[in-house]
Amino acid sequence: MKWAFDLLGLPIDTDAASVKRAYARLLRNTRPDEDPEAFQQLHTAYKAALAHASNTSAPSQPTPESGSEAVTPRNEAATHPASPIRPAATISIAQPPASTVRPVIPAVNIPALANEVVQQATHVDDGNVMQQWLHDRQEFWSIAIKQQTGRLILQSLFKHPQAMSTESLDALLSFFDLDHVLSGINPIALQELRSRQLTLWQLEPHHHRELAREMQLVSGIRPRHGWIKSDLASLKKPLRWHEVMWKALVPGRVRNIGWLARIILGKGGVEELPPSIDRHHTYFWYRASTTGGVFTTPRLIIGAWRASILALTSGLLAMALLLPSLTNQVGATDASNRDGAIIIAFGVGFTPLVLWLFYLGCIWLDHWQGLPESAPSRRPWSRRLFIPALCGLGTWLYGLDATYAVSATIVFASLLLALRRWWRRTSKHYPRVQALVRSTRSGIAIIGVYAAMAMDRSQEAQSFVLPLAIAATLFIWLADTWRYRAQILPRFFQS
Amino acid sequence: MIVGIDLGTTHSLIGCYGDTGPQLFRNALGNYLTPSAVSVDEQGHVLVGEAARDRLISHPASSIAAFKRRMGTPRETQLGGRSFRPEELSALVLRSLLADAETALGAKIEEAVISVPAYFSDAQRKATRAAGELAGIKVERLINEPTAAALAYGLQERQEGSRFMVFDLGGGTFDVSVLEMFEGVVEVHASAGDNFLGGEDFLDVLQNACLTDLKLHADDFSPVERGSLRRRLEAAKRNLSQHGEISVETRTGKHEIKWHIDQERFASLAEPLMQRMRAPLERALRDARLHPEQLNEIVLVGGASRMPLVSRLIARMFGKLPLRHVNPDEAIALGACVAAGMKSRDATLEEIILTDVCPYTLGVEVGQRDARGNVQNGLFSPIIHRNSVVPVSRESSYWPMTEQQTALSLKVYQGENPLVNNNIKLGELDIPLNPALSVSQNEVVVRFTYDINGVLQIEATPKASGLRHELLLEQNPGTLSETELRTRLAALSELKIHPREKQENLALLARAERLFEEHLTSRQVLQQWIGQFRQTLESQDERLIQNHRQQFGSALDSLETQL
Structure with a gap:
């Protein structure tokens, strides 16, 4: 605060009248049309000093919440809070000149009025009806009454939210100009107030x-x-x-x-x-x-519950189907038959659980790889190098002449992952192409179908498909890395 | 010499700051008020002022008024086979005013201060400047109308430490300003307004009510008859203010008009218009951080503020009655003269300093992520808040929404709504970004500078590159470009304009022609008179013309009072 008084050449805590005098004097040398920047500085200092001066000179002003008593135009001066630019020396001018006649406005109970308005807004859903109702109220022609009521309404809307339609709320806010008050402070606050009232209303x-x-x-x-x-x-x-x-x-x-x-x-x-x-x-x-890579306890509980119920029913079903056919077989004891049936049923029942866990893993992997480069991470390099590592594993298994189906499945999984990573990390929008690779489920299904197909494909057909997939995976991964080079290696790629 | 000009919707005035204070100049007909009307006659000559306003009724196709409401739009008007932009029509009025001033001062005038409604937008202000240039003068400054009125009023009263509100209801615009005067400083605290609310709207209300009552439709009348009826009703509106009730009895075309209205009915008809006046009044007061009783006075200016409805509105809203020490028609022009005097650094005005505000909020469109990560688009992010003291320069930083963004589209808006869709778009600029940088590195600093004349400059600088991009708001379709301005100026100077000496005769003829259209009974007499006067004019005998003019004028006066 001292800087403002310094700029005006005054000791701190000078009264408002002197601040104005000093400002008027300095203004003659810094006219707004001649030196805009110096004028802005001077004006900012003047406003700050004036606010300070009037705050310290009138500390015992009542707060806006004190409008609990009935207000008539005659005692308004007492209930109004001090404006920051109200100098102590000029309070006497607030009296109107003797020649003017004050029209008499009946005494109004402001809190009751504010309450009535809010109640009306909760009952009326149509914005036009609400607006007309407000316009027809004679009390609100008086600016003094309207200002105070508006303030109380805003407080009440924030403290005790009531169910009201958006139209009604908007009519209320715009009539009391509260939407501008709010949007001046924080436009999001206005949006939140609006959507909160709407939710309350919709829940009715x-x-x-x-x-x-x-x-x-x-x-x-x-x-x-x-x-x-x-x-x-x-x-x-x-x-x-x-x-x-x-x-x-x-x-x-x-x-x-x-x-x-x-x-x-x-x-x-x-x-x-x-x-x-x-x-x-x-x-x-x-x-x-929740969906995607967010795993919450309720989601896992419900998932596990569903999987186990599925396991139980499929197991029981398998047992019910298998048991009669096994007992009818010739040359087998009853006990061993029962054991075999139980083992098969257990296996059938176990599959849904395994599939569920596999599904969760796929979702997590997809989410983890799709994170933007700026996402915080403890080991960023493991995320960046996961795809080439996976692809490398597939290639290695292929070179080892291990089961072809295993290596193919891994390579194609890494190709799909690389594609998903590319789309998820891009800001551009290609709805058609994205729809193809959007769903994690379709990705898992593709891997499954491919793995099944790879098992009975001839060696000749596979010989060029797999290297092609490996090359594509690495190419996509490299392109994605090159996009983010400036963030991955800022020292080399930033101008 | 710098002159002060009030370029109004219905009337315009001109004056300058002389030795004894602000002084207005009379036009060729001896009036201060020149109607803002333009007409083109059969020979392609341009008529401005009283004559043009009379020709609005007798020749509606080749005459126009109230074009101030179209300022800042590219809408053109066809008059006598030539199309005019609103700037050009205003320039014609300005030329006529300047001719009056040059006659009175005996010197060429090259600079002027022109008053504009406080709530005029950037495009409208630019159009007003263009009008000045088309009229061959340099517009030194644009002053807000309520501020001008306050200057005139403040100088007249010289009351120290007073706060007051200027309520300016003109023919087509409504403005409110809250001001304070202390130690020679005239400080505007806040301005608000409505660019499409004025006396003309009250007249529309009256006209609609009259036609509805008589079960008529505006299409039932020819343009001439409509103009005539409107003129009748305007007279009725003025009388209504004085007498409390009024009867209109006339025959227009084939319809007999017999209509009665009292002040009470008019008040209820005008209720929607009064409702529209509430918001600017309340907002100006709140932005000034004042309570109604902290205002010393409420000054009414503008012709339409004479209506008793306005006084009643003030009484209801503020709990006090307005004061009217100033002539509502002349206050703005007198204030513009004072501003002209200040601009030319007149010694007697050396002690007066004026600070004004920017009446609306200026900002850009942004998208915002809320707490749950949903993107909300189309939000308005203010940079210069309304009622900031001018000149003002503010900057604000913006970031791209996503990684890999290649450009930032900066859309500039003016208005008060949190959603840009409800605000006025001023312009647009694409700023290229480096997509290799992260979001936080791609900061763009946007600077808005709003100068004392209400002209906005916009600069955007990406921090990484440091390249400055400037947005030129001239690209707006409502404003004329530099080259267009030059060709229009050349075209306008080819127009034939009646010399000032002839104005009086022309006005008299136009008035006679209007009466001929309005009055069915005395048509023959009027036609005879017009023919006689034309003959006298052809004789070119100055003395003879003067005598005949006086006779003709008084004859027309008596005819008009008779009916």
Whole structure:
């Protein structure tokens, strides 16, 4: 603060009137049209010094929250906070000249009025109706009343969020000019307020249709109205495991409730949940529905549960199918038959579990390789060199004349990985090509199909396919590395 | 000598800062107010002012008014087989004003200060400057209209340490400014406004109500009849302010117009317009960080502020009645004269210093990642906030959204909405980036400089390369380029303009022709009078013409009061 007073050539803590006088004097030598930069400096100093001077000279002004009593135009001067540019010496001029007649405005209870406005906004869904209602209120013609009411409304919207439609909220914000107040501070705050009110509104029982529309918009899946209704009801109660286990087995159910939780949480954040919604329960489903390389405990629990149920049912099914046919075979004892059936059934049941773990591994690998170069990492070189290492392993096995299918599978997996890495790390958008390699699942399927095909292909056909795949993998990987050369080796490639 | 000019929607004025203070010049007809209307007659001669306004009714196809509302747009008007841009029409008005001033001063005028609505955008300001250049003068400064009015008012009152609000409701624009005067400093705290709200809109309301009441439609009338009806209603609007109620009885074309309206009805009809006035008033006050009772006075300027509705609005909103010590029609022009005096460093104005603000927010479009990593596009990132004191220069840094980005598209907007779609786009610039660098290394510094005349300069510099890119806002379709300006200037100087001495006669003839269109009963007499006057004009006997002119004028006066 001292710099401002120094620039004005005043001792610190000079009163506002002297600050103005000094500014006016200095302004004659730094006119705005002649020396813009010096003028900007002087003006900034003047504003800062003036704010400081009026803050220190009037410390006992009431805060904006003190509008709890009824306000009439006559005692407004007492309830208003000091403006930063209000100098102590000129307070007397606030009285209007004697010749003017003050129209009498009836006393208004500001907090009650603010409350009434918020209540009205929660009841009216149509923005135009809300706007008309506000325009028709005679009290708000008075700027003094409107300013105070607007301030209270903003506080109340942030402290006690109420369900209201976006249209209604927008009408309210724009009438009291609160959208500009907010966007001046932080445009994101305005967006968050808007989406939070919207979520609250959508969670109300008769607005489920809007909620479903929103879910379809953000997720791309078509939500089921029956599920939304029952899921919303269950989210209000604490988490119960038997419910989770049951829902995990219905196809699509986890995704549905996950998106619901995502919409509820994703808008307002965990702290801003409506009181009726159970926080832990919602958060559980939110974490359970994550996709890609994010592995959360609920997701693993649900995955493991699904895989084991699948294993159990397929095992039992296999046993039920195999047991009668084995017992009918001639020349085998009953006991050994039973043992053989159990072993086969166990093997059949075990496969889903293994496949699930393999699937998880593939997803993780894909995610890990697709991370951008700037992503923090403890061993960045292992991430950068993984693909050539994998490809090298495949080549080595091929050279060893080991099983051709194994080496081919590894090489093609590394080729797919390199492709995925290239697309995921590029900022350009090629929707058609990307759609081909987008899904991890399709990648895994391709490897599987290829491995199966490689097993009964003739040696001649394979002789040129595999080297070609190796070359392609290395080429793609090199191209990707070259793109990021400036970040990988900043010393050599940065100008 | 620098002159001050108020280039208004309906009327324009010119003056200068003389020895005794600001003084206005009269036009050829002896009035300070010259209507901002342009007309082209049958011989291709250009008429400006009173005569052109009368010809709006008798020759609507070759006359135009209220073109200030089109400033900054490329819209052209066809008049007498030639098309005019809004800049050129304004230039014609300016030329006529300058001719009046040159006659009064006896010297050639080369520089001027022109007032513009505070809320005029960059394109509109550039158009006003272009109009000055087309009229053959250098526009030394553009001053905001409410600021000009405040200068005139402040100098007149010389009240120390006072805060006041200037409420400027003109023919086509509405502006509000909150100012403070202390120690010879006139400081504008905040300005707000609406570029499309003025007296003309109130007239539209009146016209629509009249036609609806009589179950008529605007298409039922020929352009001539429509102009005539509008003129009637304008007179009714003025009288309504004085008498509280008014009856309009006239025959227009084949329709009998018999209509009655009182102040109460007018107030309820104008309610939507009053609602539109609320927001700028509130915003100006809040931006100035003042409470209603901290204002000493509210000064009304602009012709439309004479309406009792306006006083009532102020009383309802501020709890006090406005003061009107100034002539609402002349205050802005007088202020422009003071500004001209300040520009030429007049000794008596040496102590006065004016600081003004930029009334709107200027910024660029950005995308932003929220806490959950979703990208939101189309957000407005302000660089110069509204009501910053000018001249102002601010800079702000921006980064590309993704890795490998090859260019940063800088879109410049003006407005107050957090979403750019609701703001006005000023221009666009692509800044090439080095895709090999990471996001954080690819910082671009954008600098906005807004000068005292309201002209915006934009510079963008990528930090890595240090190359400066400049955005030229002249590429806007609403503004004329340098070469275009020169060809337009050449074309405009070929136009034949009636000499100033003839203005009085022409105005009288135009008025007679307008009355001929308006009044069915006295048509024969009027036609006779017009023919006689034309004959006298052809005689070229100065004394004879003067005598006849007086007679003709008083005859027309009595005819007009009769009806």
